Amino acid sequence: MKKGLIAILVLLVLGSAMVPAWAQSVQVSFQGTSSARALDLSIPALRQLGLQDQFKGLTVGLTSADFSISSSNKAVNGFAAGKCEFIASQPDPGALPCDQSTVETSSISSPGGAGACVDNSSIAVVNLATACGKSASSLTSAGLPSSLNEAGVANARVSANLADLGLEAALTVEDTKDQLLTAVQGLTNDVLDTAEASGVPGDKVAALRDATNEFLASVADGNQFAVLKVGASTTNVIPDGPNTNVVSEAAGAKIGLLGLTNALEDGLVILEISSGKAMASFDGASGLAQASAVGPVATVKVRDLIDLDNNAATQYLEAIIQPEMLNSLLAPLSSAPLLETTVEAGSHTQGVQTGKSVSAFASGVTIHALKGIGESEVGKKDGGILLRIAAADVRLAGDIATTEPPCCALATTGGPVYGYLAGAALMALLALALIAYVRRLRTTV
Amino acid sequence: MKLKTFLPRVSLGRLFGRRALAGFLSVMAVGMLAGAGWLAGYPFYTDLRAAQEQKRLAASFETTSVKHSYQERSFTEGSALTRMVIPKLNLDTVVVEGVSLKALAAGAGHYPRTPLPGEAGNVGIAGHRTMNGKPLSNLQELTAGDRIILITPLAQFTYEVIPAFDRHANPWVVHPNDASVLQPTDEPVLTLTTCHPRGSAKQRMVVRAKLVGMESVA
Numbered sequence: 001m002k003k004g005l006i007a008i009l010v011l012l013v014l015g016s017a018m019v020p021a022w023a024q025s026v027q028v029s030f031q032g033t034s035s036a037r038a039l040d041l042s043i044p045a046l047r048q049l050g051l052q053d054q055f056k057g058l059t060v061g062l063t064s065a066d067f068s069i070s071s072s073n074k075a076v077n078g079f080a081a082g083k084c085e086f087i088a089s090q091p092d093p094g095a096l097p098c099d100q101s102t103v104e105t106s107s108i109s110s111p112g113g114a115g116a117c118v119d120n121s122s123i124a125v126v127n128l129a130t131a132c133g134k135s136a137s138s139l140t141s142a143g144l145p146s147s148l149n150e151a152g153v154a155n156a157r158v159s160a161n162l163a164d165l166g167l168e169a170a171l172t173v174e175d176t177k178d179q180l181l182t183a184v185q186g187l188t189n190d191v192l193d194t195a196e197a198s199g200v201p202g203d204k205v206a207a208l209r210d211a212t213n214e215f216l217a218s219v220a221d222g223n224q225f226a227v228l229k230v231g232a233s234t235t236n237v238i239p240d241g242p243n244t245n246v247v248s249e250a251a252g253a254k255i256g257l258l259g260l261t262n263a264l265e266d267g268l269v270i271l272e273i274s275s276g277k278a279m280a281s282f283d284g285a286s287g288l289a290q291a292s293a294v295g296p297v298a299t300v301k302v303r304d305l306i307d308l309d310n311n312a313a314t315q316y317l318e319a320i321i322q323p324e325m326l327n328s329l330l331a332p333l334s335s336a337p338l339l340e341t342t343v344e345a346g347s348h349t350q351g352v353q354t355g356k357s358v359s360a361f362a363s364g365v366t367i368h369a370l371k372g373i374g375e376s377e378v379g380k381k382d383g384g385i386l387l388r389i390a391a392a393d394v395r396l397a398g399d400i401a402t403t404e405p406p407c408c409a410l411a412t413t414g415g416p417v418y419g420y421l422a423g424a425a426l427m428a429l430l431a432l433a434l435i436a437y438v439r440r441l442r443t444t445v
Numbered sequence: 446m447k448l449k450t451f452l453p454r455v456s457l458g459r460l461f462g463r464r465a466l467a468g469f470l471s472v473m474a475v476g477m478l479a480g481a482g483w484l485a486g487y488p489f490y491t492d493l494r495a496a497q498e499q500k501r502l503a504a505s506f507e508t509t510s511v512k513h514s515y516q517e518r519s520f521t522e523g524s525a526l527t528r529m530v531i532p533k534l535n536l537d538t539v540v541v542e543g544v545s546l547k548a549l550a551a552g553a554g555h556y557p558r559t560p561l562p563g564e565a566g567n568v569g570i571a572g573h574r575t576m577n578g579k580p581l582s583n584l585q586e587l588t589a590g591d592r593i594i595l596i597t598p599l600a601q602f603t604y605e606v607i608p609a610f611d612r613h614a615n616p617w618v619v620h621p622n623d624a625s626v627l628q629p630t631d632e633p634v635l636t637l638t639t640c641h642p643r644g645s646a647k648q649r650m651v652v653r654a655k656l657v658g659m660e661s662v663a
Binding site: 027070071073409410411412413414415416417418419420421423424425426427428430431432434435437438441442444 | 463466467470471473474475477478480481482483484485487488491544546549554556571572573574575576577581619621622623624626627628629630631638639640641643644645646649
């Protein structure tokens, strides 16, 4: 008896816990977009040579992902392109001017993941090593989106060598060199004067001045003005338990200026721009979303030229600075008509919250170098070389709604018509049997 | 098998008197025949009752009270809500508000917590497959592309049956407690439910259609 009561109690408890799924419905819906670009390169200076139609600029390492999850719709799409024509504004994924042999797209119905590459491609004056795009997207068994996208130029080296651009044929390169050297000499002299005034021994300063001038003279005979190496971009949508994490990252770049043999290794100035990263996360349990971004940081390395004559290992003095501070270093160049160069800092935003939406972006470092070369109008300063490095953005919105179902069960709309007819037949048979019995009863009266 | 087997072996005639017993059993037999007639005729009676109710609803649908109800979004159970026309099923019926047994005596009813016809989301309508006018008797005949028209005093909404989706056919069969078919949707859709198999409440047949057109009623 006791066992029976206990069993009934257990069943009741279990029964109350096992509320049918339709009794209350939790609807989780969220959607997001994310993208990253390793490098946008435009060379308006080519106007000078009439080559502007041959090279419309270049975007290297473009990745994006978008997803939308709701009770009635589940979609996730990925995109990765190794190289495209310069994409100036917000891209329309359906009509990107990309080299299709470096593009891979993916979705739930077409998971992708094989990758697409092209070797040693070149666009006009710019040569690229292997450019690849790889994209893989799917939906997990829990119904969360997953998308891994990576694109860039493997062993990338995008050469922006002024000599390669043929600018010497357009008479500007020697002038450019002279102006550049004069500007740099002025800059180094200022630094050395300051050093001397602050107590650095005069013979040390003199040695530095001689070494610098000797170095600049060597550079003037070479062609290693600027070499750029750029990393890949990735955009990943990664499910983690109830969370969906979205991370877009552009790996940054290394720019070598005024090198003897390889400006990336022995340049007078080496500028390293760290990655730009934008992240967002949606918590499927609480419905909360948050976002953050890390903007690129520039590390400036200035070569210590004291030991140049002694063939000592190349030494660099490093300074980690915010990109906008580069402008003050570059200020002397603005006095040269062709060489004005500006750097715009990669502004970044930490988790902008608008209602149930969050967004974050690391807008990258924009360098507009040698603005005076190939201007569309004199004094407009729209020529030169335009670089945008390490840009990433994420937008995410989500919500959780707990809704009561429209009813506890679907309406009963099927009358037991056959039951009625069967019951009628049975009652009729019984009635007939009774009538027969009554007849027999009466005949015996 | 003889009736004797089932009747008591004691002599009822001796117990009550044969004449009295014969009279009582005669009355009982007549009553049972009447009951059998009522049972056999009840499904047809519900059809007649539904037809009468449809006439009354059609008349009330023409009045301005239904329009006011739409404007105020306030309907009482059993009141006319919309006319539903399904050309393929040769169906033209007035749908009432509510899906209780009483409301569904008119044939078809609107699930109260679902949107009104034409509104965003999932409009739910249940209809009898047998008895009570059996408006959705042949629901299984609907296929992708078939039109379902809901006419309200404000506008006429045309829905189109969609192809198979979410890995099931359309129409498809669900458990009677599977109210997920009436869950809100992002797109404006119409969900019709009826009992399955015919004459049984063991399962439900469901059809999903999407809104494809709207015309204002002058």
